[in-house]
Amino acid sequence: MPILNQGRVPSLLFVPGDRPERFGKALSSGARAVIVDLEDAVAPGAKEHARTVVSSWASAGHPVMLRVNGIGTPWFADDLALRELPGIAGMVLPKTESADDIAQVTRGGGRHIDVYPLIETAAGMSNIREIASTSGVKRLLFGTLDFQVDMNIDGDAEELDAFRASLVLASKVAGIGAPIDGVTPAIDDSERLVRDALNSKRRGFAGKLCIHPKQVSIVNEVFEPSPAELDWARRVLAVVAESRDAVVSMDGKMVDRPVVLKAEQILATIRGDR
Template sequence: MSDNTAMKGLPPPRSFLFVPGDRPERFDKALQSGADAVILDLEDAVAPENKDEARRAIEAWLTPARRVLIRVNAPGTSWFEHDARLGRLRGVAGIVLPKAESASDVVALVSQTKSKMPVYALIETAKGMFNAMDVARAPFVRQLMFGTLDFCADLGLASDGRELDHFRADLVVTSRIAGIAPPIDGVTPSIGDDDLLCADTLNAKRWGFAGKLCIHPRQVAAVNEGFAPSQAELAWASRIIEAFRIADGAAVAVDGKMVDRPVVQRAESILSAVR
């Protein structure tokens, strides 16, 4: 995670950009893409024969001044333990755990990193979805991520679109009950389809997601804009907060609607997202 994110008390990331771990020439460019968080990927983006090379490239590049997330290979693979140990190095701000299916998967990761580093657990299988609460309540899990493409493959679904909204709702509710941050939605694989990306981003926001995974730098700006409060939302939130302040605890209406504490909390949340 770059230095201009939550490290300085700013709102949590909206855009998470994957970068193949065996393409070190792209690492610095990713940090300059505008993405709120960069994920150096050791899993899907790296061929099996290049896994060790990618791990060495990441280890050589890491410094405390360039904080990033790392996606390791899944528990049970021959690369998992070696990948997870990168979490002991300075410059790693968190670990993305693929194929998370139980709290024990998270514990296995933490036992290798030997730190209190944030874990971002990817829910990518039916088993992971069924056990999402167990995963969400595991040690050091900060957010759930929805691995939509792998999830569709696991269930034999033909589409990663609106057919998944039921599962999106489940992850949002699970995260809320577990007391962790709202989840992060999966990628839009069509890199050149800006309309689809914007529609996917808006849909994720409507369902209560806090951000979205990106697979190309050109997707970052649209995701950041999509999750940012609109001018109308900011104006509404400001009216709510001001009316509530003036009322000093008394009943008050704004735009013809009564304002109670949940409405104020929503307004505060919108204003806190301004960067």
Template structure:
């Protein structure tokens, strides 16, 4: 298993597949995962050229994710073939609306590979639990811009928060990693990015999609446990281990097993 598959991610950086000059720079951005994008970031007339650039650059020593075009497009079949190549550590599947979409993808690739379905429509949200339970699904991603358009809702502000909670709960029920929040389109507004990332974390998301390298460090820092959280976690583990099964309190609050597990997860984050 490659490194990119074996650990949780906080930041996912999109890079246009038509811009091979940016591939190496993206790897050096500090992003936990780089997504070579064949879909929204590439104009229709450049799709074939972008796919060629990605194939020519892929290598096992630099694993990346690839976002293919949706199954309804004429580019899908050729895009999916990239999933068979070494260096592709996972597929981001746009416009996912049913478990069948994931199953079809895996059947074409003919190997087990992590799949990251993008929930971008009302139908996709309605069927999100079955999508999350489909084979090889690693995490759900929330395509907030397309979802907002499909629902005729604003994609910023609080309008989509109900659906964020839903995706977090669905991921938990399905037994997969917590979901990934959508992009912040304003690449020059660090305050907005930080606020939206804080919200995503509070709603139980594990990471966020990025569209510019400058966004990566803010996302990583915001999702990382603070020193205060790590110190709290150390106190909880120490108290819990010394209690020998007896009731124990930390900072005036009772510590039971769920609290212990939360503290353990904070300290298990090797990147903290």
């Protein structure tokens, strides 16, 4: 499953856990990973039904991630038991606030399971480095909407950029994959979605959470290297290969090691080194 690797993972699509008729559409949407959601997308009275649906549908043939209900809710323990199902490739843990929260997901299971903590509270953000460095954590996800509410912040653009920087820095220091940014709730506003995705990309995020299949192709296009970026990267490596270790320039700019590393990163995305 692409999200289990290290590079860009443009789109992660949520699908309600009690709507099996939508599962196939989500898997064919072009999203790099599908998150079957047992939390926000499922009403309290439908939680048990959703678990039954997931249990009967889960298969190694279509790996997905699973967002469980939070620690402290009456549904967490039963949701957690689904980690043993074939095809559950990772657990998304809402409102993660500590390393102990991660341990409650990883300990006692019959097999290793990757954890994707959703950072949605002030407490979680305060402990971000501890969380990122905890065994079992694969990537951090930014739950922007809940975080706004918890912090009483009005706006999810530049108002959250300082916190976005914290997630990127913590991920880099911990040696895990770059984080995934939160959703754009305006499903029909493609211009807003492009702006949000570009902001995420510029700030070091690997991808973005999506709440509708129509968002997937737009997010993928923003995060994938453009033809111009690929052409630039190939020219950089060609110039360096021909230089025989001499100092070189291209387009009037010196080509030093950081430039070469950037070119290699861009080309790695199309080789599948994600």
